[in-house]
Amino acid sequence: MVQIKLAWDEGADQALGLPAYQTSGAAGADVRANLPDGAVVIAPGARVLIPTGLKMEIPVGYEIQVRPRSGLALKHGIMLVNSPxxxxxxxxxxxxxxxxxxxxxxxxxxxxxxxxxxxxAPVVQADFYIAEDLSETARGDAGFGSSGEN
Structure with missing residues (x-):
């Protein structure tokens, strides 16, 4: 198990607790809105940055992906703009x-x-370089929507 160091942001409500896995098989740990001054209203079509009250130290070789909660998406149309x-x-x-x-x-x-x-999630960094040519594939340069009807 990889440990992630956390620190509270100034003014955060520490009583909310840390991110937590809701089941033993969960891939994601739920994180909470830290809004000690009250609720934030998101109008239809609007986007808002919601604080979690946390700072973190992620080990080199890893990232934390922030992903949406499916219940908020299905029931209310709430999504994360840059997901993940x-x-x-x-x-x-x-x-x-x-x-x-x-x-x-x-x-x-x-x-x-x-x-x-x-x-x-683990992170692997690439070594990008310019090559004289690229290998051929069956798909070639066929782009968006080219891999099937549906």
Whole structure:
């Protein structure tokens, strides 16, 4: 098991607790909105950065992916704009979640609400270079939507 060091952001409500896995087989740990000053309303079509109250130290060779919660998406049309978001191992600032309301009515993000999932993932960096030519494949340069009808 990989350990992730956490620190509370200034003014955060520490009583909310740390990100937590809801089941023994869960890939993502739920993180909560840390809004000690009250709820934030997301109007239809709007996006808002919601604080988690946390900072973290992720080991080199890993990232944390910030992913949406399916229940919020299905029931309310709430999504994460840049899903999955990435928290890099060298970032030490406050962790926020960019939420967007794709629904038809305003949505209240309340203090302590589970707003996203944090998934630890390994990172492999590439060595990019220019080559004289690229190998051939059956697909070739066929682009968007070219791999099938559906």
């Amino acid at each position: 978001g990435t928290i890099d191992s060298d970032y030490r600032g406050p962790v926020g979640v960019i939420m967007m309301n794709a629904g038809e009515i305003a949505f209240d993000v309340t203090h302590g609400m589970r707003i996203a999932q944090l998934v630890l």
